[in-house]
Amino acid sequence: MGSIFEIRRNDTVQVITGRDKSKQGKVLKLLTARDRVVVEGINMVKRSQRPNPSRNIKGGILEKESPIHISNIMLVCPECQKITRIGHRILDDGTRQRICRRCHSTLEK
């Protein structure tokens, strides 16, 4: 099978290692080429923002999500609410569906 990028935008994922371990969030962005994702509220980094009055930007510390490697997250099944590996099912019409390996319900909405 190889490594197929199985996480999609708007999936809920849980961090399984590191500083944000066991936090959950929604996937905002996929960086497929780098095997990374940006997850809402996860891996926040502080950046200093320079004031720019002409664009109405106040200076200060800004917190922003930074990408996290997909090996550090797992999908949370919307059905059983547990972290799971992603399985697959091929429907009669040939459509490939992602399924939860725990409860076998579909992950497609």
Ligand SMILES: [Zn+2]
């Ligand atoms: Zn499930």
